[in-house]
Amino acid sequence: MAARAPRAVSEIFTTILRYKAGVAGLAIVLFYVVLGVIGPMVTKYDPVAAVGIADNVALPEWYAQIVDPKLPRNMELYFSSWRVVSESREGDVRVNVMSDGGRLVILFSGTGASNVSIESTDLYPYPYKPAKSMLITYSISVSTVDNKTAWYNLQMFVVNPDLMGRNKTIKQGDVTINVPMGYYAFYDEVGFRVAAFTPYSKDIKNIANQSIRLPYYIYNPRQDYRLPEFVNPVSELLLDENTRVGIKINASYYCNPNDFIMRCDSQGLRIVIEPIYMKIYGLAFGLLGTNYLGADVMSQFIYGSRSAIMFGFGVAAAIVAIGLLLGVIAGYHGGRRIDTLLTFLTDVVYFLPALPLILAVGIIFGRNIYAIFAIVVLLSWPGTARLTRSWTLALRNEQYVEAAQALGASTRRIITKHIIPHLTPLLVYLVVLDVPSAIFVEVAIQLLGFGDPGFPSWGKMLNEAYYGGAITSGAWWWIMPPIIGVTTLALGFALIGKALDEIVNPRLRRRT
Amino acid sequence: MGLATYVISRGLSMLAVFIVSVALFFVLLRVVPIVLFGGNPFEPNQLQDPVLAALRRSQEDPRFGGWIEQTAKTFGLHLPVLPHQFLIYLKNVFTFDFGISMYSMRPVAQEILIRLPYTLALYVFAVIVPIFVGYYLGILSAKYRGKFMDTFLTIASIISFILPPWLIAILVYYFLAYMPKAAWGVTIFPLPVRTPSLLEPSWESFKYWLWYLSPLYLSFVLALFGSWSYFFRQLIVSELDRDYVYTARAKGIPENLVLRKEITPNLKPPIITRLAYTIPGIFGGSIILEILASWPGVAYYSYQAFLNFDYTVITAFLVIGSMLLVISLFIADLLIAILDPRVRIGERR
Numbered sequence: 071m072a073a074r075a076p077r078a079v080s081e082i083f084t085t086i087l088r089y090k091a092g093v094a095g096l097a098i099v100l101f102y103v104v105l106g107v108i109g110p111m112v113t114k115y116d117p118v119a120a121v122g123i124a125d126n127v128a129l130p131e132w133y134a135q136i137v138d139p140k141l142p143r144n145m146e147l148y149f150s151s152w153r154v155v156s157e158s159r160e161g162d163v164r165v166n167v168m169s170d171g172g173r174l175v176i177l178f179s180g181t182g183a184s185n186v187s188i189e190s191t192d193l194y195p196y197p198y199k200p201a202k203s204m205l206i207t208y209s210i211s212v213s214t215v216d217n218k219t220a221w222y223n224l225q226m227f228v229v230n231p232d233l234m235g236r237n238k239t240i241k242q243g244d245v246t247i248n249v250p251m252g253y254y255a256f257y258d259e260v261g262f263r264v265a266a267f268t269p270y271s272k273d274i275k276n277i278a279n280q281s282i283r284l285p286y287y288i289y290n291p292r293q294d295y296r297l298p299e300f301v302n303p304v305s306e307l308l309l310d311e312n313t314r315v316g317i318k319i320n321a322s323y324y325c326n327p328n329d330f331i332m333r334c335d336s337q338g339l340r341i342v343i344e345p346i347y348m349k350i351y352g353l354a355f356g357l358l359g360t361n362y363l364g365a366d367v368m369s370q371f372i373y374g375s376r377s378a379i380m381f382g383f384g385v386a387a388a389i390v391a392i393g394l395l396l397g398v399i400a401g402y403h404g405g406r407r408i409d410t411l412l413t414f415l416t417d418v419v420y421f422l423p424a425l426p427l428i429l430a431v432g433i434i435f436g437r438n439i440y441a442i443f444a445i446v447v448l449l450s451w452p453g454t455a456r457l458t459r460s461w462t463l464a465l466r467n468e469q470y471v472e473a474a475q476a477l478g479a480s481t482r483r484i485i486t487k488h489i490i491p492h493l494t495p496l497l498v499y500l501v502v503l504d505v506p507s508a509i510f511v512e513v514a515i516q517l518l519g520f521g522d523p524g525f526p527s528w529g530k531m532l533n534e535a536y537y538g539g540a541i542t543s544g545a546w547w548w549i550m551p552p553i554i555g556v557t558t559l560a561l562g563f564a565l566i567g568k569a570l571d572e573i574v575n576p577r578l579r580r581r582t
Numbered sequence: 583m584g585l586a587t588y589v590i591s592r593g594l595s596m597l598a599v600f601i602v603s604v605a606l607f608f609v610l611l612r613v614v615p616i617v618l619f620g621g622n623p624f625e626p627n628q629l630q631d632p633v634l635a636a637l638r639r640s641q642e643d644p645r646f647g648g649w650i651e652q653t654a655k656t657f658g659l660h661l662p663v664l665p666h667q668f669l670i671y672l673k674n675v676f677t678f679d680f681g682i683s684m685y686s687m688r689p690v691a692q693e694i695l696i697r698l699p700y701t702l703a704l705y706v707f708a709v710i711v712p713i714f715v716g717y718y719l720g721i722l723s724a725k726y727r728g729k730f731m732d733t734f735l736t737i738a739s740i741i742s743f744i745l746p747p748w749l750i751a752i753l754v755y756y757f758l759a760y761m762p763k764a765a766w767g768v769t770i771f772p773l774p775v776r777t778p779s780l781l782e783p784s785w786e787s788f789k790y791w792l793w794y795l796s797p798l799y800l801s802f803v804l805a806l807f808g809s810w811s812y813f814f815r816q817l818i819v820s821e822l823d824r825d826y827v828y829t830a831r832a833k834g835i836p837e838n839l840v841l842r843k844e845i846t847p848n849l850k851p852p853i854i855t856r857l858a859y860t861i862p863g864i865f866g867g868s869i870i871l872e873i874l875a876s877w878p879g880v881a882y883y884s885y886q887a888f889l890n891f892d893y894t895v896i897t898a899f900l901v902i903g904s905m906l907l908v909i910s911l912f913i914a915d916l917l918i919a920i921l922d923p924r925v926r927i928g929e930r931r
Contacts, residue, residue: 414595418602421911423903425869427610429888430896434615510746514870517748518885536752536874541760541773549756553749560744568740 082498086569095565102559106376113369117526121363124355125202127540128364130547134354140311142201144352148172149190149317150345156187163323172345178222178323179215179338185322193231193314196350200305203351204228205283206256209344212275218336221270221324226257228284228348232313238306242298253318254303256282270324270332284308309350317346359547362538367531371551374528378509378559381443381527385508386501388447393454394497398485400455401462413459420452425514432520439522446511454500461496465489499570506560513556528552585919592915600908601672607900608671611893612663623663633893634659636684649687653894656681671897680898685890690898694880701879704795704872705864708747708802709857715803716810721841723811724818735811742808748870750801759797771797774875798875802868817852821845851918858914862906865899 086092115123124144134141150172157165161182168175178184206228214220234252259271285302297303309315321341325334351364358367400412428445435441465471466489474484509528515521516529517536528551535541535549612633613623621630628634637659641650654660656679658670674680680690723735759771771793778791818841821827830844831837869881876882880899887895 414598414602417595417599418606421599421904421907422603422606423900423907426884426888426896426900426903429885430610430900433888433891434610434618506744514746514748518870518873532752541752541756544760544764546756549752553752557745557749561741564740564744 079494079498082495082570085572086566089569091565092569095562095567095569098558098562099566102375102555102562103379105372106379109372109376113366113372115366115369117365117370117373118524120369121365122205122351123364123366124360125351125353126360126362126364127543127545127548128351128353128355128360130359131354131356133359133547138199140199141354142198142309142350142352143354145194145196145201145350147192147194147315147348147350148345149192149348151191152188152319153191154186155189155318158185160184161326163325165323174319174343176321176341176343177215177338178220178321178325178340181325181327181334183322183324183326185320188319188321189229190317190346193316196230196309196313196315197311199311200309201350201353202302202305203283203285204304204308205281205349205351207279207281207347208257208277209279210257210275210277211342212273213340214274214336215338215340216336219272220334220336220339221272221332222259222339222341223270223320223322224257224259224341225255225320226343226346227253227255227318227320228308229253229316229318230308230310230313231316233308233310240298240301240306247298249297249301249307251307254284254308256284256286270322315348315350317348319343358551359545361531361534361545361548362540367548367551370526370531371528371555373526374531374552375555375559377525377527378512378556381439381512382505382509382559383501385443385446385450385511386504388443389451389454389504389508390497390500392447392451393500394458394490394493396451397455397458398462398489398493401459402466402481402485402489404459404463404466409459412455416452416455416459419449420456422449424449424511428511428515429518429520432515437520437522439525442512442515442520442522446508450504450508450511454504457496457500458493461493462489465492495570496574499567499574502563502567502570506563509556509559513552528556588919589916593912596908596912600904603904603908604672604675604901605668607897607904608668611896611900612667612671616663626660626662628663631663632891633657633684636891636893640684649682653682653684657894675901680901681894683887683892683895685887685892685895690894693883693895694898694902697878697880697883700877701864701868701872701881703791704798704802704877704879705868707795707799708806708868709860709863711799712803712806713810713857715807716812717814719807719811720814720818723815724822725837725841727815727819732815736815739808739812739815742804742806743812745805746870747798747801747805747868748874750805751798751871751874754797754801758800771800774877777876777878794875795877798868798871798877801871813852813856814849817849818845821848851922854914854917854921858910859907861910862903865903865906 086096125142129137129141131143152167152169152174154167159165159182162180163182163184164179165184165186166175166177166179167186167188168177174188176186176188208226210224212222212224230252232252234250236251237248238251240247240249259273259275260269284304301307323339324332325336325339326332327334356366356368358371361367361370396412396416400409400416403409427449428442431441431445471484471488474488479487512521512527513529513532516525516527517533519533519537521527521529521533523530531552532549535545535552540546540549615632616623616628616630619630619632621628637650637653656670656674658667661667661670678691682688683690683693686693719735719739723732723739726732754771755773759773762768762770774794776794778787778794822845827840827844830840835844865880868877868879869885871877872879872882873885884895884899886892887899
């Protein structure tokens with residue numbers, strides 16, 4: 071009898087493999103299992119935390135090749151070598167610009183006023199259509215040589231020398247403005263201060279790895295034009311096909327000991343600028359594009375298959391374990407008090423409204439995947455328990471069970487050695503049926519926004535896509551993968567279940 | 583065992599199930615939060631009681647004057663949660679007194695009645711139409727069993743069976759509402775943006791109502807016909823080599839009539855059992871679809887109540903849902919016992 075269980079399992083596999091549907095279903099399920107197992111090895115990005123990989127709602131790369139090959143791709147640029155373009159001095163000032171190892175050091179010394187303009191010597195060619203946004207990371211430190219007061223201003227621009235000198239005409243209501251193209255300030259020491267009325271600052275700065283994402287709309291009184299909010303400076307003013315991108319820095323210094331208002335007692339000022347990093351966000355990326363936060367959809371999909379398989383099999387195994395235990399005990403003792411009690415318990419749980427209770431638990435215990443797992447298991451086992459109970463009731467009257475009873479075998483021994491092995495095909499069938507429904511429940515909970523935000527699943531993707539505007543922006547590469555994933559996985563299990571139907575319902579075998 | 587004994591024993595066990603479920607709701611919604619926040623449910627006026635906290639917050643607002651005393655009296659909020667409030671709660675459940683919504687300050691029954699037509703409009707169609715579609719497709723499938731038509735219908739049924747209505751609704755919104763409009767400028771279905779209202783009934787608003795519901799109807803039919811048609815097919819096929827079918831064929835009755843007139847009457851008990859599980863869904867069965875489509879039905883209202891932890895509404899929703907399920911299963915048992923005498927004589931299922 072002990073050999074019965076493995077033989078039943080191999081029999082199940084041969085039955086599945088005898089049908090085309092079973093083979094197809096097994097192939098689908100295995101595909102997702104393998105995808106889930108190798109997931110962390112083939113994906114580069116964290117499915118939850120990694121956002122801003124490319125621009126928001128970027129197309130898949132292969133799809134962009136078909137639709138619009140000139141769509142921008144991700145570009146990462148480093149600016150580390152510099153040259154002085156122009157320099158002006160008033161009074162007794164000396165300017166010293168050093169560029170060592172990528173770091174730019176501007177040293178003003180003496181009294182008077184000075185203005186120096188520096189440009190990056192690397193001008194990177196930009197071959198695509200205009201991108202919509204870019205990220206610039208910079209580190210600055212400004213200090214006086216003797217820890218006293220000096221006045222200065224520092225401006226940094228993204229420049230495009232090929233577009234410089236041209237104007238863009240923008241209509242805003244009845245007002246038409248001409249905006250100069252080719253440069254846009256991403257850092258202005260004084261200009262970003264709304265109430266500034268002097269062109270200089272005396273703050274000592276030490277900024278490390280500050281990032282700014284353009285378009286960054288801010289009221290900038292120093293910009294010689296006001297850009298309306300609907301105009302994207304990156305795509306309208308800075309980038310165009312086959313042009314070059316660079317960085318320009320303006321530094322000015324003012325220190326006059328005789329000035330009553332702008333007092334100055336320092337002997338010099340040092341500005342240090344680390345190499346500047348610029349990322350131009352692509353509108354075409356990867357195998358499945360990006361979502362509304364610029365996260366990689368492919369990684370999310372692969373991790374989603376991992377979560378779906380884990381959650382589905384976990385829930386199904388737990389359901390079948392609980393259902394088997396209670397069902398077998400109730401069935402074996404059929405008609406006695408323990409059976410009545412267990413059947414009553416089963417009925418109570420069976421009649422509880424599942425989804426509202428899951429929502430209630432989500433509100434009370436917080437949005438936690440373990441709480442969801444527990445409540446889904448606790449509400450789903452009665453179906454299995456009922457089925458195993460009725461099967462055990464039938465098995466109890468078999469002759470070999472009666473023989474074992476007559477030989478004085480203990481209840482536990484009869485249940486584990488004689489009844490459960492015969493239930494194996496049924497249990498496999500129940501697991502196969504429970505996995506897809508567990509996955510669908512998880513997806514539904516996530517879709518309603520009651521899921522675990524840290525659990526990368528297809529449901530979370532679907533929730534973000536549905537409420538994040540995937541439908542109205544036509545982003546099929548964002549909303550379709552979770553739908554296709556959950557559908558095909560469920561289909562795989564349904565096909566296996568159909569092949570297993572014959573073992574569980576032998577009546578069907580004779581007829582087609 | 584006679585019919586009366588059977589009915590009474592079933593009724594008593596259903597009543598017990600109902601009382602235990604209702605007690606579970608109370609424990610989950612009332613006792614567990616207090617214990618979680620570190621209070622003691624056996625003492626009155628716990629600081630950790632979320633319902634009392636909500637009440638205290640509203641007490642500062644003069645508009646809520648008489649409402650607070652009334653709520654406190656209805657639920658006995660000044661008494662210990664266990665056992666006093668529990669007993670008051672049981673009394674309220676059996677007298678259908680669900681109190682007043684903590685959020686809108688209107689009676690819960692009134693709030694639910696306002697929204698019931700919306701849910702009924704969605705769910706009655708969703709229950710009835712797939713049965714007919716499934717019945718005819720099931721008969722078709724059984725008639726051509728083993729042929730191409732049967733294979734095709736079986737595959738379609740399996741796909742329809744595994745897809746839940748809300749997933750199909752998303753697909754319908756994408757492929758039939760958004761895409762035709764974006765690609766060809768044709769509007770077929772509306773996106774769930776402007777929810778219709780029933781407040782001023784007119785022909786125009788009714789038309790908009792139907793149009794707004796049509797994607798939901800479509801997804802319900804597509805999602806539910808499969809399980810019904812597969813169910814009917816399997817039932818009919820399993821009846822096919824019974825003696826009475828052979829007799830009917832031997833008498834020369836055409837195959838179509840054998841399927842419709844001879845076999846269908848024997849399918850009643852399983853159909854009634856299935857319907858008994860479907861009908862209570864009137865209350866919360868379409869909860870996901872109502873939320874996705876922002877359809878202002880009862881289920882959507884309960885969803886908002888969950889988000890606001892509107893204790894009275896949540897309780898009413900769970901209790902009424904449970905009650906409907908128990909009552910409809912009881913009626914189903916009754917009908918089956920009348921239709922099929924074997925049930926009440928033999929052992930319980």
